[in-house]
Amino acid sequence: MNPGKDAWIGVLGGGQLGRMLSLSARKMGFHVLAWTGGDRSGAASTADRIIDQSFDDSDAMEEFTNSVRVATVEFENLPIDTLKQVEDRIPLRPGSHAISICQNREREKRFLSDNGFGCANFSLAHDLDSFTEGLSKINSPVIIKTAEFGYDGKGQLRLPAKLSATDIDDAWKQFEGGRVVIEECITLEAELSVLVARNPEGKMVHYDPVENIHRNHILDLSIAPARITENYQKLASETALAIANSLEYVGMLAVEFFISSDGRLIVNELAPRPHNSGHHTINACHCSQFEQQARAVCGLPLGSTQLVSPVIMMNLLGDVWKDEFTPPDWEKILEMKGTSLHLYGKRKARQGRKMGHITIMGDSTEECLLKTRSIRKELNLPDF
Numbered sequence: 001m002n003p004g005k006d007a008w009i010g011v012l013g014g015g016q017l018g019r020m021l022s023l024s025a026r027k028m029g030f031h032v033l034a035w036t037g038g039d040r041s042g043a044a045s046t047a048d049r050i051i052d053q054s055f056d057d058s059d060a061m062e063e064f065t066n067s068v069r070v071a072t073v074e075f076e077n078l079p080i081d082t083l084k085q086v087e088d089r090i091p092l093r094p095g096s097h098a099i100s101i102c103q104n105r106e107r108e109k110r111f112l113s114d115n116g117f118g119c120a121n122f123s124l125a126h127d128l129d130s131f132t133e134g135l136s137k138i139n140s141p142v143i144i145k146t147a148e149f150g151y152d153g154k155g156q157l158r159l160p161a162k163l164s165a166t167d168i169d170d171a172w173k174q175f176e177g178g179r180v181v182i183e184e185c186i187t188l189e190a191e192l193s194v195l196v197a198r199n200p201e202g203k204m205v206h207y208d209p210v211e212n213i214h215r216n217h218i219l220d221l222s223i224a225p226a227r228i229t230e231n232y233q234k235l236a237s238e239t240a241l242a243i244a245n246s247l248e249y250v251g252m253l254a255v256e257f258f259i260s261s262d263g264r265l266i267v268n269e270l271a272p273r274p275h276n277s278g279h280h281t282i283n284a285c286h287c288s289q290f291e292q293q294a295r296a297v298c299g300l301p302l303g304s305t306q307l308v309s310p311v312i313m314m315n316l317l318g319d320v321w322k323d324e325f326t327p328p329d330w331e332k333i334l335e336m337k338g339t340s341l342h343l344y345g346k347r348k349a350r351q352g353r354k355m356g357h358i359t360i361m362g363d364s365t366e367e368c369l370l371k372t373r374s375i376r377k378e379l380n381l382p383d384f
Helices: 016-027 058-067 080-089 096-102 105-114 128-138 165-173 230-246 289-297 365-378
Strands: 008-012 031-035 049-051 070-073 122-125 142-146 156-159 180-184 188-198 204-206 210-215 218-224 251-260 265-271 311-317 339-343 354-361
Touching (some): 008 016, 016 031, 016 289, 096 105, 096 265, 105 122, 105 265, 122 128, 156 165, 204 230, 218 365, 230 251, 251 289, 311 365, 354 365
Parallel strands (some): 031 049
Antiparallel strands (some): 122 180, 142 180, 188 204, 188 210, 339 354
């Protein structure tokens, strides 16, 4: 699909990823219709048109699918029935099958394991007996994760290796009625992610692996290029490309990895969309992940992923706002050479909410780190 007056891209979701996709797509001459599901944060305001109805609204479905020529998603926790209805009418990229795998930890683990992609040792549970059996199989400290709709550390519980029957019963009560993944705790050397774009013809490009640092289970910093060996960079990139091919994926895919202290490269999670750890590409790559998403879903040639300079992306959470409506004073930060501020237009700040990010570029990673530490001091944030 070439840009033009009838070239409409539909986006399912109303958050910041859709906002940044709209900015990139409109720059290329596309029009964007955002279907928010009735949960509009203010971030969707960059779209040409907005449908604010819920995802089970039949009139909204008619309007959405009759108005656009191709659809994509900006987050994965969407009703599968809605996704299937969309793809029955128009191309949905990525499709419901890939999204259904990525939105459910149980299906995701099975996909990775069945296709030979290295993941943490895991077991699945649906009742107290299978929960108890799964804990005994792994026999190490574990993280319990809800099978569905988890992100930024939500729906997770860490447990030690040695538990009494009462401890196990109490832990299961927190998840009773659902399905969970029991996963070994990994002693980490590093966390990284690789972003892959794949178009309908199966052509692919990938961005350089990014090193990620989390705080309170939320991404804090992303550093590119990642400070890992060339062997790990090559293996992570090859694995991410192979996963995209196995899924017959179309669009942007983020593959998150752990490097364990015993030297394993472990696939942690998949995200069927642009990713927080790829925001640096807006300023520091020839083609951003959002322009790449538009190119991929519309069947256009994929852009260059070349990194033009070392870069750090730092998330801005509502914690640094003075109150729910008052942001920090950005003047001293913006005086620094190589810094770019991106705010998402959300109406209210709250603790842990992603309100924006800062991109910090420099001639070297060391220079970027020094600037980042200075910015964090200005915002009263802890060192890393």
